[in-house]
Amino acid sequence: MKFNTSMPIYLQVITAIKRDLVTGKMKAGDKLPSGRELATLYEINPNTAARVYSELEQEGITFTRRGLGTYVTEDEALIRRLKEEMAEELVTRFLEEMKELGIPPEDAINMATNALSRKL
């Protein structure tokens, strides 16, 4: 994975894992790699990998089974909520960047609708 090295790495890995969950690449109840394996997989620092899991656990997205490892939450509603949150973030960013270009939200939405109809 290519990182933006000006932003905390742990946040970028968290986003990547959340995306895997939302897209169904990883499912509710799945076992996750160990912290050490996560470090190898993403080529990141082991303490950063440990931090990824502690933050995900705090958000309720993962949990640990003692002696067995880290698992994805079995709460499907939480994963759906995650999807909505990520989609909202994208929409907000889209509107903000359009605004920076001097395009008001209504026009931005019209442009998106037009682009969609061209595609169909």
Add this chain to the structure above:
Amino acid sequence: MLESRNITKKFGSKIAVDQVTLKIEPGYIYAMLGPNGSGKTTWMKMAAGLVKPTSGEMFFDGEPLSVESRRHIAYMSTEPYFYAWMTVGDVGRYYKDFFEDFSPARFSDLLRRMELTEDLKTKSLSSGMMAKLKIAVTMARDARVIMLDEPLNGIDLLAREDITRSITEAAGEDKAILVSSHLVDELETISDYAIFIKNGHLIEVDNIEESRAEAGKSIVDRYREIYGHGGQEW
């Protein structure tokens, strides 16, 4: 665990390391950064007990560095140090004779991951393969401090990935790993701390994730600020 207090090394009138106080703690990976000739190698050699400080002292677990404490420190220098007649397997046996904590099993495991075989002759190795072999023999020791001097210098992308992976895999709560490089971005994602050395002086020790979070800065950004643009090697 490993620290230098006000350590200075002069070679004639040239000051290679100037009053450096620095502490390396277990559980972390440190990137020691600075252009060639900034004093990284000299500091490491003093920490490994191979070069005697002009003034100041090295400590291990709070005690002055001794023959006993040196056994816990593994150091990989930039100089080639295998005999030309040796095969990769011979290098392992040679190390086994020298270091009590050398694990042949770990050595073969590392060789496999690095895609090296015991029958290869050291004189036939490419620079990337040689770099990987040097890492493998160093990492096969169960040392508490691992110091690697420029392990990524002059080797290709894939070998670099093998090496950075072996560094993260070797990391552990009871181990301190110190890696020097003048190639800054290579160590960006695998290190906890960046130690910046300039003209023999310790400039600062940065917690890398913190400076990303607080200042939005990568270690490449910090490197540029500290050393400027003019004529630096990357």
